Each structure stands twice: as structure tokens, then as C-alpha cells.
Amino acid sequence: MTDTKVLLDYGSGGRASHRLVGELFLTHFANPELCRLNDAARLELTGPLAVSTDSYTVDPIFFPGGDIGSLAVHGTVNDVAMLGAVPRYLTCGFIIEEGLEMAVLERVVASMGRAAREANVSIVTGDTKVVPRGTVDKLFINTTGIGEIISDPTPSGDRAAPGDAVLLSGSMGDHGLTILSTREGLNFEAPVKSDSAALAGLVVKLLREVPGVHVLRDPTRGGLATTLNEIAESSAAGILLEETLVPVTDAVRAGCSFLGLDPYYLANEGKFICILPEDNAERALAIMRADPLGAGACRVGTVVADHPRQVVLKTVLGGKRLLTMLEGEQLPRIC
Amino acid sequence: MTDTKVLLDYGSGGRASHRLVGELFLTHFANPELCRLNDAARLELTGPLAVSTDSYTVDPIFFPGGDIGSLAVHGTVNDVAMLGAVPRYLTCGFIIEEGLEMAVLERVVASMGRAAREANVSIVTGDTKVVPRGTVDKLFINTTGIGEIISDPTPSGDRAAPGDAVLLSGSMGDHGLTILSTREGLNFEAPVKSDSAALAGLVVKLLREVPGVHVLRDPTRGGLATTLNEIAESSAAGILLEETLVPVTDAVRAGCSFLGLDPYYLANEGKFICILPEDNAERALAIMRADPLGAGACRVGTVVADHPRQVVLKTVLGGKRLLTMLEGEQLPRIC
Secondary structure (H helix, E strand, C coil): CCCCECCHHHHCCCHHHHHHHHHHHHHHHCCHHHHCCCCCEEECCCCCEEEEEEEECCCCCEECCEEHHHHHHHHHHHHHHCCCEEEEEEEEEEEEECCCEHHHHHHHHHHHHHHHHHCCCEEEEEEEEEECCCCECCEEEEEEEEEEECCCCCCCCCCCCCCCEEEECCCCCHHHHHHHHHHHCCCCCCCCCCCCCCCHHHHHHHHHHCCCCCEEECCCCCHHHHHHHHHHHHHCCEEEEEHHHCCCCHHHHHHHHHHCCCHHHCCCCCCCEEEECHHHHHHHHHHHHCCHHHCCCEEEEEEECCCCCCEEEECCCCCEEECCCCCCCCCCCCC | CCCCECCHHHHCCCHHHHHHHHHHHHHHHCCHHHHCCCCCEEECCCCCEEEEEEEECCCCCEECCEEHHHHHHHHHHHHHHCCCEEEEEEEEEEEEECCCEHHHHHHHHHHHHHHHHHCCCEEEEEEEEEECCCCECCEEEEEEEEEEECCCCCCCCCCCCCCCEEEECCCCCHHHHHHHHHHHCCCCCCCCCCCCCCCHHHHHHHHHHCCCCCEEECCCCCHHHHHHHHHHHHHCCEEEEEHHHCCCCHHHHHHHHHHCCCHHHCCCCCCCEEEECHHHHHHHHHHHHCCHHHCCCEEEEEEECCCCCCEEEECCCCCEEECCCCCCCCCCCCC
């Protein structure tokens, strides 16, 4: 692009919009359907389908381990995968503040294109709005993902059953703590890095090889505690979580302790919870651990008939306490 | 909702988010799939499918003839329909400024639910972000629409062929002029009103009864002139447009003349262009005119082999001039 800043013209729908689409988006997202430049894309898909949408408003837009572009791919691809589906297509909607550096936009778009190729999804249609300075902060991105469901019945938050094992694919809190410390300019002794990653490959492998997965969920906003509470609520079952078993890196533990944050409430962007019958737990863990994205997988708890709709934490000291859903806002613009 | 303003908590993913979803979104968008509250929705659909996405940033959010909620339904439903598809599902992503009046949000959500029911689409999954005051202006909404393609081959912007008739479903410029005059507090003698409407019902009727529709497009941002230029470009054909035939209401004509605007470049949100073989033009016009949303339908031009990739306007005085794509930004935040 010749201009160094994004002008209002680029969102006009007119000639400048076409230049932006042609020179920037088609370059980084290239695929035949997008290149047709209709207002809608035609998809050849076989149902049933999973669809998910998320708007990304993360601040700062670049952070250790990723940026708003890769995050917008990972977050939505993961939500689609959690319904037992192979993500296939993404749509994207950019809302850009007038005056944003073109180099910033290009860096985000390039990262988004790369993340989409790595996750095996095509960005097939999109929309760009440029709004006057001060009416949005830099750049927000919406992505909607569509995938083919390969699992019947589909994993769902309401299918946790007493006796099921609760597995976690890795350590908690990395993304949330990274965003907060980057935003506030904090430097910890041990650096932290977002875990942002596309989990679909691992999830699909798991679903193909292990029967009867009841629940898959990624603990994003609200963290592990909130997501487990949602599952307990939807399934009308209790969940017993063992504090000694929940993986948290030393760096995250130290940062959280310094800032007074609880890693169980921090967002993750590359981890998932898998709930399934006890008998299949070891097999599932083996598959997870064989993948770099599940290297730290472990069993962290059990679904129980006691205390339905409640998540109880068995603490390091052997006591028990109620782990409630996130109250208030720990951290806005985390994703 | 008990709070009178939207707090950051409502976007936390925690307890307040759940209250907002339960009390507001589920009330107005109610359907079984949304109520399951998974991060993704399961759709029973088999392709080919049409998918389209748009972010709505219109300012003001309420205007004569609609609001950002109904517009977010109509705009996306129309884009899906233009690919020869029956719109079936919508996703929605809300980005809300901290402190927005809850009553404003409720009014928008209620309007959106009403528009979706009228357009026969279900809002099956969504996402809400609340961002700190000053980082977004009031409320932006993204919708992504998914529909089943009923037309083979699908209408596409690259299929206009010399000899084809160019039809328009009604008058030009109503939405754009309404937004501009509302925003600026202008009062014209004859009041103007947005044409925002869901065109899918009429489009589906047209596609089922008239074979061989080559192009369907709704002239939104950039207006009629820009959309026809896109079609001419994609189809490598010329378009001859007759000024005397393009319907513009007296109110819009007067307003445009007063403000120095050209109605051919103003956005429309309830009109479409239909390009098809000459022989089927009368039949298509009859079907359009039988529907209230196409009451003002007429033929406005012809696709020609001359001047490929250019749109030529035959003026009222009989002269000819090139009608180019929109240059610069006539009007930001029009949709």
C-alpha cells in the first residue's frame, strides 16, 4: 500500500476499499473463493456444521506469543473444534481506526493469513470498516468459523456425567498474565508468553481415536474456574478439582502471586478441557501428550454426583473450598 | 436487567456475562440451539452454502426506518440472498462501550430479534465484549449469515453478459441520505427514511420463478455507481445506465441537491440490482412489483459489449458520461 496510514477512504466501499482488499487482504488470505469478491462466499460443505463467532479487542494488539490477528484465528478455530468439528472456513470483519499505521495493519493481516494456513482454514469472505479517529481504539477483528462435525453425538457442555474424568491439555493462565503484564509494562524475572494456538489438529485426532468424549471446552475469558462452573451448571453435576494436579508454570505462579491474581480465572487461548468416561482417560492423555500442544496434559479432577452445579477445589492442604464463577471483571480486553 | 448501564463486568465471561446473555439475548433471540450456550452452535445444513459477514458501525444507532440492530440483520441477510441462497442462520458479535445505557442496548437487541424473526433466520450463537469507555463509540455489531444456495449456477458479479437487462428493485439513496441528515440534525421539508429491509423473501421468489438470473447485488456502501462498476469490472463487460430510468424519490433528490450529494453514490439497505437475459426481464419485473419491497422496480439499463469494464450514464439531456467508482469517502459510518 502506498499510504502510510489507514484513511477513512479505505472503508468507503469505493476505489480505495478495493485497493486495500486487492493489495492487502487478497495477498495474505489468497484463495479462489475470496478472489471472486462477491459479498458472500459459496462453500461446499457437508453437514452437520459447527459455527462460532468472536470479536477480538485485545490490548495491546501485539504481545509475546501472538497478536490480534493470530488470536482471531486461534480463538475461533478452537471454539469450532470444541463442538467436535473440523474447522474449514473463516469470515473476518475488520473495524479500523482512521490513522492506524498501515504497517501495523499489514503485520496483523500477514499474521492472520499465516495462522489460517497453519490451522488449515480458508478466510473466504470479509468486511472492512474504517471509523473516524477516536471512535474505536486501533483495531478490532471479528471472525466467524464454520466446521464439519465429525463426532456424533457432539461433545457439549451439558454432557458431563458423574464418574467422568476431567482432563486438561496444559498449564493455566499464560495468555491472561501475558496480556496484563505486556499492557502494564511489567517485567517479570521469568518471561511469560501467550499460549495462543490452534487446537483443532489435536482435538480432531483425539475425537477420531477415543470414543465417547462428553465435553470439550477451551477455558478462555473467565478461565478454568468459570468454564468448569458453566459445565457443572449445564450438566447439573458436581466437579471436584484437585489443586495439586492443575498445571501452572512457575513463571505464571510467580506473576500471579506478585499481582494478586488467581490463575484459575485467567484466560487461556491454547488449552482445552476434555471430560470423558474414566475408562478412556489414559488413552486420551496419551494422545494429547504425543502432540506438542498437549505435552503438559494431565488429569485434574472428576465429575461427581455430590454438590451438583458446583465446582469444589480440593486444596493443596487437603481442605475443600467452593470455586465460583468469575465475579466482576478481572481484566478487560484480554482477547 | 437491574443495572441501568452496561458495566465492564458484562463482558468478563463470568457471572455478569451470563446474566446479560440469559436475561437479554436469550429473551429476544430465543431458539433451542442458542439456549444450549455452547461456544459454537450445531447447524443441520448441507452445502452448497452462502456465507457473508459485516460489521455495523452506523452513527447514529437509531434513525428513521431502523436502528443498528435491524440493520445488522437486514444487511447480512441481504448479502447472503444475493448469492442465490435462502438465509437460515445468523451469528452476532456485540462490542459495547462501558457505560452504554442498558435501555439503549435492550432496544437494539429487541429490534434485532424482531428483524431476525421477520427475516426467518435464527441467531444461533454470539459473543459480547464490553470495552472501557472511549475505546469504542457506543455499540458496534458484527453479524455473519449462513444460507442454503438454491440456484445453480449461483448469481455472481462476474456473470453479466452483453444483452442482459439491468433491473433495479426501487429508488436509490434513501438510507444514505437518512443517516447523514439524522446525524447532522438536518430537517428537510419532505422527511426521508431508510429503506433498510430484508430482501430474501423477494429474492427467493424471483430465483424460483425466473431462470437464468446472472447477477444479484445490493448497492450498499458506494451506492449504485460503485456496485455497477464492480460488476462491469468482474464481468469484463460494459454497462449502459439511463439516468431518466433510475428511480430517486423527490425527497432524496431535493436533499441531495441541497447537500451536493449524488444519489448514485449513496448507500441503500433494502434494494437490489438484478441482471438477467433480456427475455426474462418483464417476468422478473412483474414478480418484483408484486412485492411491497419491489414496488418501485424498473429496468434502468443494459449490459453492452462496448466500453468493457466501464459504466456509462446516458444523461437526461441525452449526453453520455462515465460513471466511475466512488472516490474518497462520501460518508463514514453509514452502515
